Amino acid sequence: MDWFPLWNSLRVAAISTVIIFLLGILFAWKIAKLPKVIKATIDVILTLPLVLPPTVVGYFLLKSLSPNSVLGGFLLETFEVRIIMQWYAAIFSSVIVAFPLMYRTARGAFESFDPDLRSAGQTLGLSNIKIFWIIVMPTCKQGIIAGTVLAFARALGEYGATSMVAGYTPKQTATISTTVYQLWRIGDDALALRWVLINLAISAVFLIIINTVEKRTKQTTVQQSQVFTNAIR
Amino acid sequence: MKLKHIFLIFFCLTLAACQSSTITTEVSPGDLVDDQSVSEEQVDLYVFAAASMTETMTEIAELYKAQNPNVNVIFTFDSSGTLKTQIQEGAVADIFISAAQKQMNQLEVGNEANTEGLDFVKSETRINLVENKVVLVVPARNPAGVSVFADMTKEDVKKIALGNQDVPVGQYSEELLKNLGIWEEIQPKITFGSNVKEVTTWVSSGSVDCGIVYSTDAFSAGLEVVDTATNELIKTPIIYPAAVLKTSSHPEIALDFLSFLHSDEAKTILQKVGFAIP
Numbered sequence: 001m002d003w004f005p006l007w008n009s010l011r012v013a014a015i016s017t018v019i020i021f022l023l024g025i026l027f028a029w030k031i032a033k034l035p036k037v038i039k040a041t042i043d044v045i046l047t048l049p050l051v052l053p054p055t056v057v058g059y060f061l062l063k064s065l066s067p068n069s070v071l072g073g074f075l076l077e078t079f080e081v082r083i084i085m086q087w088y089a090a091i092f093s094s095v096i097v098a099f100p101l102m103y104r105t106a107r108g109a110f111e112s113f114d115p116d117l118r119s120a121g122q123t124l125g126l127s128n129i130k131i132f133w134i135i136v137m138p139t140c141k142q143g144i145i146a147g148t149v150l151a152f153a154r155a156l157g158e159y160g161a162t163s164m165v166a167g168y169t170p171k172q173t174a175t176i177s178t179t180v181y182q183l184w185r186i187g188d189d190a191l192a193l194r195w196v197l198i199n200l201a202i203s204a205v206f207l208i209i210i211n212t213v214e215k216r217t218k219q220t221t222v223q224q225s226q227v228f229t230n231a232i233r
Numbered sequence: 234m235k236l237k238h239i240f241l242i243f244f245c246l247t248l249a250a251c252q253s254s255t256i257t258t259e260v261s262p263g264d265l266v267d268d269q270s271v272s273e274e275q276v277d278l279y280v281f282a283a284a285s286m287t288e289t290m291t292e293i294a295e296l297y298k299a300q301n302p303n304v305n306v307i308f309t310f311d312s313s314g315t316l317k318t319q320i321q322e323g324a325v326a327d328i329f330i331s332a333a334q335k336q337m338n339q340l341e342v343g344n345e346a347n348t349e350g351l352d353f354v355k356s357e358t359r360i361n362l363v364e365n366k367v368v369l370v371v372p373a374r375n376p377a378g379v380s381v382f383a384d385m386t387k388e389d390v391k392k393i394a395l396g397n398q399d400v401p402v403g404q405y406s407e408e409l410l411k412n413l414g415i416w417e418e419i420q421p422k423i424t425f426g427s428n429v430k431e432v433t434t435w436v437s438s439g440s441v442d443c444g445i446v447y448s449t450d451a452f453s454a455g456l457e458v459v460d461t462a463t464n465e466l467i468k469t470p471i472i473y474p475a476a477v478l479k480t481s482s483h484p485e486i487a488l489d490f491l492s493f494l495h496s497d498e499a500k501t502i503l504q505k506v507g508f509a510i511p
Contacts, residue, residue: 067376067439085392085424085440167394167424167435185315185427186399 001191004171005179006198008087012175013156016094020151023095024102025144029132032110050100054160057096061165065092084165087173093161098154102147109143110136121231134231149210153203276483277305278490279325281316283332283401283473284428285365285447289506290330293499297490304486312428314399320353320478327481328491329354330362330473332429332447333401337474352479358488359476360495363508366448367405367467369460370436377442381460382409385419385443394435394444397425402432406445409466447471449507472511 027046031039049057065072065084075081083089113136121131137144159177166173168182176199183192282290287310294306309316309324313331317339320326331337338346341354371379377389385393396403403425410416426432429446433454436444443459451458475494477487493499500510 062438062440067372082391085435167392167426167440168397169392169421169424172421173424182397182425182427185312186397187314187318 001194002171005174005176005195008090008173009156009175009177012087012090012094012162013152016091016098016155017148017152019091019095020099020102020155021148024099024106024147024151025137028103028106028110029136032107046103047100049096050104054093054097054158054162055164058093058161058164061093061096061161065089065165085167085169085173087166089165090158090162090173090175093165094155094158097158097161098151101150101154105143105147105150106140109140109147112143113140138231145210145213149206153206156202157199275303275305276486277307278327278483278486279307279309280328280330280490281309281311281320281324281326282328282330283313283316284310284430285332285402285450286310286330286473287430288453289449289503289508292502293494296498296502297493301489304490306490310430312396312400314401315428320480321349321351325480325482326478327483327487328475329478330475331401332365332471332473333404333469334472334474335401335404337476340478341476355477355479355481355484358491359474360491361511362473362475362494363503364511365471365473365508367402367409367445367462367471368448368451368458369443370433370446370451370456371443371459372436372439372441373457375457375459376439379443379459382413382462382466383415385410385422386415390442391422392424392441393419393422394426394432394441395423396429396432396445397427400426400428402429402445402447405462405467405469405471408469409445409462412466412468447507452507 031042031046034042062084063069067073067076067082067084072083075083083092117135117139118131121135126135157177158175159181162175163178163181166175166178168174168178170179174182176195180192180195180199183189183195280290280294287308290308290310294308297306298304309319309326311319313333313336316326316329317331317336320329320340329337329340335346337354337359338344339349340351341347341356341359342350342352343356369379369382371377377384377387377391379385379387379390384390395406398404398407407416410419424435424441426435429450432444433446433450433456435441436446436456437454446456448458448461450456475491477484477491481487504510
């Protein structure tokens with residue numbers, strides 16, 4: 001059996017999640033501090049991919065990245081790199097559709113972060129970056145982890161936009177979702193079912209792991225203060 | 234405004250949206266004068282046609298509607314393989330027009346290709362509607378410099394778009410490439426589309442270096458044709474059969490529409506994009 005779709009789906013989802021994690025917390029942290037009107041506008045733009053049908057996202061991606069577009073044409077002529085119809089095109093589509101999940105969850109976590117802890121860190125002479133990584137992040141751990149998990153799950157299950165920008169080439173760009181679709185179209189029900197079950201199994205295992213991690217990271221207020229005290233020593 | 238008022242409005246809007254019926258075309262001024270309609274009540278005729286017939290069928294149906302204002306022709310255009318499956322699963326359809334004999338054969342009782350014992354085709358109404366040709370098309374400016382089918386093996390050609398094995402044009406392509414002896418070699422470069430229009434779009438947008446579609450699709454999409462398949466390369470005749478289905482609720486009207494597809498007006502429209510009349 002050709003196991004490529006499994007490897008490809010996992011690698012696309014993993015890379016996308018790393019990108020989403022970094023971009024998500026960056027945007028969430030910076031935007032949480034902006035004035036209300038600007039915050040609301042940027043918020044709408046960044047959350048849009050969540051409510052748009054993936055085919056709409058795929059359409060925009062195709063128009064912006066295909067060799068006929070400005071960006072796509074430039075990349076093709078200068079670096080001879082074609083970014084659609086390749087396996088890494090799926091990273092673009094997965095990042096865009098899953099980003100809002102990380103962003104919203106992280107923003108919620110940052111907004112409920114107690115600003116006094118930050119002020120206290122500042123009075124003790126810690127730099128902003130240190131405050132962020134050793135005080136804010138551990139305190140908001142639950143929200144961050146939840147966001148990352150959601151983003152990974154969404155990236156793993158991406159179909160619409162992915163099939164439009166990566167196409168379907170067995171052993172090159174096929175993901176689990178596009179493979180199941182193609183197998184159904186050509187009537188290979190047995191193989192399609194096998195992939196469906198594999199996908200279910202991965203998702204189930206994944207959620208079990210996450211639930212276990214979440215239970216362990218549930219912090220009480222006492223523990224939060226502990227984290228803070230330890231951090232500034 | 235109270236929250237429950239907002240809820241109520243959204244609920245009504247959702248209900249309204251769910252009520253939207255299937256597309257009904259507008260009645261044109263011509264029908265007040267000409268009255269060749271077969272019956273008086275408003276009839277919906279469901280035609281499942283191969284994707285490559287999209288533009289021509291739509292135009293022909295408009296002509297038919299002008300002469301028969303009480304008949305609404307509602308199309309579903311997709312790959313013939315998908316349509317055959319949908320018919321088999323019980324989709325409502327009066328007429329089936331396939332891009333290959335294979336799919337029609339699979340639905341006709343007594344046919345050797347029919348391995349599932351299906352009986353959907355009214356055999357006495359089956360006709361060969363049009364003939365088509367399979368061609369190699371390239372995007373604007375032909376970046377990979379493709380000039381014949383065999384060029385697909387060149388280094389410069391990195392991505393090829395074909396229909397998958399459920400799609401007639403995909404089946405024709407496979408036959409053609411196997412006869413050329415390059416089918417296995419080019420496998421890593423192929424991206425498979427689920428109908429001929431998807432393949433056409435990939436070529437038009439420059440996402441691939443070349444693709445195999447019908448000459449009619451190339452014409453409709455304004456794509457440059459670099460090579461045409463001969464009868465040596467594709468021995469299966471590329472003929473589109475059409476028939477009324479046994480599940481039709483309006484068999485006489487369906488037969489009338491089918492006969493209209495033979496008329497001189499219909500033939501002009503079909504030949505304009507490159508279909509040949511067998």
